[in-house]
Amino acid sequence: MSKESRTNIGTPVPDASDPEELREQVERTRDELGRTVEALAAKADVKAQAREKSAAAREQAAEKAALVAEQVRGKAEQATRLVKDKTPDPVLEKAAEAASHVRETASRAGQYAADKAPDPLLEKAGRATSFARANRSPLLAGAALLAAVLLVRHRRGRR
Numbered sequence: 001m002s003k004e005s006r007t008n009i010g011t012p013v014p015d016a017s018d019p020e021e022l023r024e025q026v027e028r029t030r031d032e033l034g035r036t037v038e039a040l041a042a043k044a045d046v047k048a049q050a051r052e053k054s055a056a057a058r059e060q061a062a063e064k065a066a067l068v069a070e071q072v073r074g075k076a077e078q079a080t081r082l083v084k085d086k087t088p089d090p091v092l093e094k095a096a097e098a099a100s101h102v103r104e105t106a107s108r109a110g111q112y113a114a115d116k117a118p119d120p121l122l123e124k125a126g127r128a129t130s131f132a133r134a135n136r137s138p139l140l141a142g143a144a145l146l147a148a149v150l151l152v153r154h155r156r157g158r159r
Helices: 019-044 046-086 089-116 119-134 136-158
Strands: none
């Protein structure tokens, strides 16, 4: 066979008399084998593939949620403008006055309660408020669960 004879996988067989060419061929073969092993390992790493797909799905969901939120905001603004345009000015003025009056009354009631409530009660209320703000999600989930349980019990009581 000549220098250009090939093995069964299609790579040229180097001339055995030239050690430098043989070393280069071995190095190329090692490099190819390394790349092949890395590619096979990447295909076999199911966890990494799942993480990549999960990250892509999260990103896509976040983008879609942002788009929907923007659409909802736009529709709400449009509805607000439409209501304001269709509502007569005297009614808008009365509503603004009523809202201002409610705010003032609520502020006075809050101040009155703060003045009359004992300090230990105010401290406990402050701690409860801080706790509720820090644990908003679990508290909302618990409230939803409680509402569902009460609704089921109420429906079962009717039967």
